[in-house]
Amino acid sequence: EDATITATVKSKLMWNDHTDGMEINVDTRYGAVTLSGTADTPATRELAGRLAENTDGVRSVVNNLTIDASQPSSEIAEAASDAWITSKVKSTLLFSRNVDGLEINVDTNDGVVTLSGQVDSGAERDLAVELAESIRGVKDVDASALRTS
Structure with missing residues (x-):
């Protein structure tokens, strides 16, 4: 079930217009999801956490994303x-x-x-x-x- 949760959260992050293209790692253990990597804004960091929380099977989320405003925007990463x-x-x-x-x-x-x-x-x-x-x-x-x- 943890592998399914991880795949679902990664998919949600990839298909969301605000979080796709960002360097976000997802790890799940016994339904507890840990997000690590970088987000370009505090709002994007919060959104990634909410997307993970609203996934079936998720019991808790630890959002360890850091803010890196110098990270290329997701549009540039996508276009590449x-x-x-x-x-x-x-x-x-x-x-x-x-x-x-x-x-x-x-x-x-x-x-x-x-x-x-x-x-x-x-x-x-x-x-x-x-x-x-x-x-x-x-x-x-x-x-x-x-x-x-």
Whole structure:
């Protein structure tokens, strides 16, 4: 159960707009979560603690995060991570009701997202591009390899 709690807390921190990209370590022992690393503001430190507290199975949280205002902002850290962008675009497409994310391949190089695969219509293609463009860190979207049936 501790491994599940750790994974859930890490996921919450990664997907939150204010805490993703920060250097936060999560350790769980018998439902007690310890956060360590750095946050860029006191508010972000507090938010990370609350996200951990509101996770199923968590009995207590020890928030050992320190404030480091010189740490690069999460936006810069995100933009530098093509792997992060790829996973965020892919999950956004998978969770969209109007796009068949399973049929779309996503690749990112220097912030430029390439979409390839098959979609049912031009409208679905346009929506896939729009969703990809909405992700922070995306500089451009190339959908020339995204075919319509």
